[in-house]
Amino acid sequence: MHVAPALPRRVVRWLRFAGASILALGLLVGPTAPPASAAGPITMSATVLLQGHARVGSWMAIRVELSNSGPAVKGELQLAGGTSGRTRFSVPVDLPTTARQAYLLHAQPPSFGRSVKVELVSGDRTIAGSDVGFVVHDAAQLVVGIVAEKPDGIIRELNLGAGSNGLAPAIVSLGVADLPDRLEAWGTLDRLIWQDIDSSSLTPQQLTALRGWIAGGGRLVIVGGSAGIGTLSGFPDDLLPFRPSTTIDIAPATISSLVGLPPLGSSDVPAFAGALTGGQALATSGDRAVAADLDYGSGSVTVVGFDPTSSWLATSRDVDTLWRRFLPQRTTGGPVVTSDDSQIVSAVSQLASLALPPIGGLILLLGGYIVLIGPLNYLVLKRLDRRELAWLTMPALIVVFAVVAYVFGTTLRGTDVIVNEVAVVRGAPGATEGAAQVYVGVYSPSRSSYDIQFPGSALLAAPLSGEFTGNGDPTALDLVQADPALVRGLAVGFSSQRTVRADAPAAVPLVRASLAFKDGLIGGTITNASSVTLEHVAVVLGSSVVVVGDMAAGAVQPVSLRPSGNQLFQPLSDQIFGQASFGDSSGINEDSLRQRVRRSVVDQLTFNPQFGNAGPLTSSGPVILAWGRSQILDVRVSGQNARRSANALYYLPVGIDVSGATTFSSDLISSTIVSSDAAFFSKDPFNLNMGAGSATIAYQPIPFGGTIAASDVQFSLNGAAVPAAGAVALEPLTAAPLTCRDPANTTPVGCVAPRLDGIPEIEVFDVRGGAWVRLPHVTQNATYALKDPARYVDPSTGEVLVRFVNSSADQGIGFQFQLSISGVIS
Numbered sequence: 124m125h126v127a128p129a130l131p132r133r134v135v136r137w138l139r140f141a142g143a144s145i146l147a148l149g150l151l152v153g154p155t156a157p158p159a160s161a162a163g164p165i166t167m168s169a170t171v172l173l174q175g176h177a178r179v180g181s182w183m184a185i186r187v188e189l190s191n192s193g194p195a196v197k198g199e200l201q202l203a204g205g206t207s208g209r210t211r212f213s214v215p216v217d218l219p220t221t222a223r224q225a226y227l228l229h230a231q232p233p234s235f236g237r238s239v240k241v242e243l244v245s246g247d248r249t250i251a252g253s254d255v256g257f258v259v260h261d262a263a264q265l266v267v268g269i270v271a272e273k274p275d276g277i278i279r280e281l282n283l284g285a286g287s288n289g290l291a292p293a294i295v296s297l298g299v300a301d302l303p304d305r306l307e308a309w310g311t312l313d314r315l316i317w318q319d320i321d322s323s324s325l326t327p328q329q330l331t332a333l334r335g336w337i338a339g340g341g342r343l344v345i346v347g348g349s350a351g352i353g354t355l356s357g358f359p360d361d362l363l364p365f366r367p368s369t370t371i372d373i374a375p376a377t378i379s380s381l382v383g384l385p386p387l388g389s390s391d392v393p394a395f396a397g398a399l400t401g402g403q404a405l406a407t408s409g410d411r412a413v414a415a416d417l418d419y420g421s422g423s424v425t426v427v428g429f430d431p432t433s434s435w436l437a438t439s440r441d442v443d444t445l446w447r448r449f450l451p452q453r454t455t456g457g458p459v460v461t462s463d464d465s466q467i468v469s470a471v472s473q474l475a476s477l478a479l480p481p482i483g484g485l486i487l488l489l490g491g492y493i494v495l496i497g498p499l500n501y502l503v504l505k506r507l508d509r510r511e512l513a514w515l516t517m518p519a520l521i522v523v524f525a526v527v528a529y530v531f532g533t534t535l536r537g538t539d540v541i542v543n544e545v546a547v548v549r550g551a552p553g554a555t556e557g558a559a560q561v562y563v564g565v566y567s568p569s570r571s572s573y574d575i576q577f578p579g580s581a582l583l584a585a586p587l588s589g590e591f592t593g594n595g596d597p598t599a600l601d602l603v604q605a606d607p608a609l610v611r612g613l614a615v616g617f618s619s620q621r622t623v624r625a626d627a628p629a630a631v632p633l634v635r636a637s638l639a640f641k642d643g644l645i646g647g648t649i650t651n652a653s654s655v656t657l658e659h660v661a662v663v664l665g666s667s668v669v670v671v672g673d674m675a676a677g678a679v680q681p682v683s684l685r686p687s688g689n690q691l692f693q694p695l696s697d698q699i700f701g702q703a704s705f706g707d708s709s710g711i712n713e714d715s716l717r718q719r720v721r722r723s724v725v726d727q728l729t730f731n732p733q734f735g736n737a738g739p740l741t742s743s744g745p746v747i748l749a750w751g752r753s754q755i756l757d758v759r760v761s762g763q764n765a766r767r768s769a770n771a772l773y774y775l776p777v778g779i780d781v782s783g784a785t786t787f788s789s790d791l792i793s794s795t796i797v798s799s800d801a802a803f804f805s806k807d808p809f810n811l812n813m814g815a816g817s818a819t820i821a822y823q824p825i826p827f828g829g830t831i832a833a834s835d836v837q838f839s840l841n842g843a844a845v846p847a848a849g850a851v852a853l854e855p856l857t858a859a860p861l862t863c864r865d866p867a868n869t870t871p872v873g874c875v876a877p878r879l880d881g882i883p884e885i886e887v888f889d890v891r892g893g894a895w896v897r898l899p900h901v902t903q904n905a906t907y908a909l910k911d912p913a914r915y916v917d918p919s920t921g922e923v924l925v926r927f928v929n930s931s932a933d934q935g936i937g938f939q940f941q942l943s944i945s946g947v948i949s
Contacts, residue, residue, distance in 0.1 A: 165218070165251040166190045169241045172303050173311055174295050176266060177232040177257045180462050180587050181310030182626065184303040185230065185255055187241055189216070190223045198245030199603070202255075204230035210585050210600045216243060229308060229604060231584050232259055258293075260311065262462045265292035265453045268312050270299065272319040272350065276432035282443045283450060284798025284819075292450075304328035306335035306558055307582050307626045314450045315341065318430075319348035322357030334362065335558050338420030338776075339549055344449045346427045347395050355395075355426075362424050364402035364415035367395035373413055378406045378429065380917060381414060381448075382439045383893030389435045395428035403828055405919045416920070418826045420551050421742055421776050425449050444797075444888070448922070451795040451821065464562075464624070465588040466730050470545045470723035471564035471622050473716050474768070492524045540573070541566040543620075544769040545720060546755040547728075550631030552747065552777050559629035559755050559771075562586065564622045567615035574761040575610040581627035581756060583608050607759075629755050631773055632657060638682060638745060639780040640791070640825075645684040645745060651676060657749040657773070659721070661699050664746070664825075665739035665790030666808075668698040674749070684745075688789035692809075695740060696725040699748070720770045721750060728774075731807065738808040743793060744825045747775040781827035781948055786835075787921065788845055788943035795821045801929060812937040813883070817928045822942050824921040833916035835945035836923060840882060841903035845943040850908035859886070859897035862930040877930040882938065887915045888924035895926060903938070916944060 169187045177183040199213040212230040242252040274296040283292045352367040373394050375385035394413040402417030413428040504510045543564040550557030583602045603609040615621045632653030651657050651674040660671040669684040700722050729738045754769040802814030837845045863874035886895045891914050
């Protein structure tokens with residue numbers, strides 16, 4: 124029999140000691156903790172509102188329903204999200220026995236992945252969890268929501284075409300319960316169609332969020348149906364261009380400008396009708412509007428009194444044009460930052476404590492060190508005849524220098540915690556309510572952690588572009604959604620700053636504006652009706668700017684702006700604040716830092732990752748930009764009496780009165796991608812680039828009341844001025860020629876070989892005839908005028924639809940296109 128060798132005594136003693144230790148530890152700790160479900164039978168379900176659709180950089184609202192048939196539970200709902208997926212969003216939970224409760228948890232979806240896990244946590248125990256799926260959309264993809272009793276009819280009609288990124292729009296059928304209560308969670312939606320659903324079923328919170336969403340750039344399209352005019356009763360009057368008062372039958376010709384020429388024998392169409400109270404009529408019957416559009420802030424509300432999905436309208440050849448007109452492609456830019464926010468994050472870091480030390484001070488310190496450790500040390504030791512002591516004096520002088528340098532740096536940076544706010548507040552003239560995106564920087568002179576409180580249930584997140592902390596993980600944030608909202612344990616490195624982004628409602632100084640466009644000038648007055656001074660006020664239209672200056676409380680200032688575009692490709696910030704000058708930091712003071720901050724914020728509003736800051740301000744009309752120094756959020760750092768600094772930009776879109784003989788050009792005309800089937804297509808502030816295929820662009824003047832009788836439409840490619848005297852008159856071809864499939868053999872018969880001059884074929888939409896017409900091939904550096912221009916200009920909106928066609932299968936083209944529209948508005 125084999126006998127195992129005895130273990131060495133040292134090993135035996137060690138095993139006995141380990142066993143005793145484990146037994147003692149078990150007695151101290153007690154029995155192993157039960158699994159999370161042992162806390163009680165908690166059931167949880169979670170869904171993302173807007174039917175699970177989300178967008179990176181925007182908020183999504185998650186409805187979490189909890190029921191508890193066991194002991195009471197206090198804890199938090201938590202999930203990890205944000206662009207990096209490592210920000211923790213939390214909501215406090217108090218769930219008594221037998222309770223059934225619903226909570227809303229707001230989070231920003233991670234850049235990667237299609238689900239997040241929501242967990243109910245109490246202390247260090249996870250009691251319940253639920254995976255929540257969502258669909259993330261590209262930053263440039265159009266998302267259209269439909270709230271309708273029978274959405275299938277509208278969905279079948281929507282043929283909006285791919286956007287500039289090549290992605291088809293996302294069409295989402297929604298119920299009223301799918302609409303969030305908070306404005307911030309509407310950021311995924313670009314357009315909303317409403318039909319046959321009682322608007323009075325909207326909660327006050329949903330209606331407030333809807334109003335803010337429109338003001339921020341959303342488009343609400345209300346179309347007629349079978350449920351009657353009572354379904355619009357929940358929408359306030361100031362959101363509607365007309366309040367439908369009756370339903371009438373209208374002749375097909377009444378709406379031909381919207382849907383094209385009706386087929387022969389088309390029957391009358393029932394439609395809502397009412398007196399126009401705001402905006403512009405798109406179709407009328409007698410003295411009543413049956414379709415109209417109202418600009419509200421940066422967005423719009425369109426009421427179409429008839430049902431585009433009924434009778435002959437559903438098969439109209441131009442129903443696509445109607446929907447594409449009211450549901451244009453998504454545009455980037457504007458006051459809401461949803462992608463790259465690096466410019467505004469840089470603005471937050473503009474603190475004297477974070478600035479480079481003055482060059483003069485550094486030179487003096489370094490020069491003193493060189494003199495002290497070199498010639499002066501040598502001369503003193505030589506005079507004492509003790510040069511051998513240099514081995515001792517030099518290390519001592521180095522220590523002294525290090526202490527002096529430390530004191531010098533500490534004196535420059537200070538010893539206070541600093542809270543620096545940079546905010547963009549969206550509002551409107553005549554209103555004092557707005558919405559703010561606030562970037563809050565917390566500077567710490569030493570390595571430490573802080574709890575930061577934000578009042579008013581602000582939604583908190585990390586900056587979209589990330590940040591550099593100087594210590595630790597730059598994306599680790601622990602955020603609690605409550606009132607006040609809380610950042611727990613914000614770790615800040617030595618002499619460093621952390622930045623947190625907050626979205627919240629905000630008060631806006633009361634500003635009144637009265638502007639009109641006449642004889643090529645935008646003129647009028649701006650009144651600061653608030654009790655605070657507004658600094659560096661400017662009126663901006665596209666890339667045209669007039670600086671009004673500071674306005675004290677109650678001040679009235681005249682405005683005179685001639686829209687001329689940005690001929691020198693000068694950044695908007697340079698036009699407002701003057702040419703930037705960077706270099707010697709010895710001149711840094713509060714005023715210069717404040718201007719740097721404000722310059723960076725304006726750069727953020729016009730920032731394009733490909734083209735820098737030389738683009739225009741994206742807006743359908745003039746915008747008042749005004750600055751304040753007051754904090755938007757009363758941010759508090761626990762246990763600290765922090766120093767505070769703030770810069771707030773108030774972004775106020777303003778209406779403008781346009782009447783009489785008028786010419787729209789340059790910044791007075793905006794362009795929107797309607798559709799594209801080209802192999803590739805891109806549009807930037809300066810150029811159009813496309814492959815084989817076509818692209819349709821809508822050119823529309825700034826909003827005006829009444830109608831326009833067009834007298835002149837001019838255009839040019841690649842540089843020629845518009846409008847211009849002596850423009851070449853153009854009449855459309857009787858038919859668009861066929862393009863040769865095989866240019867060498869000229870097939871089919873009579874075909875025309877694709878031109879290789881880099882100039883596209885151009886078609887314009889004949890509003891009267893309801894059809895596209897081809898123009899003769901044009902050349903660059905020449906100005907052309909359309910014969911009978913009223914055929915191509917929508918009298919209600921001034922819109923001109925232009926289609927560019929590249930017939931070459933092998934050659935991409937790039938070009939510039941300018942257009943002007945002249946006429947009389949009445």
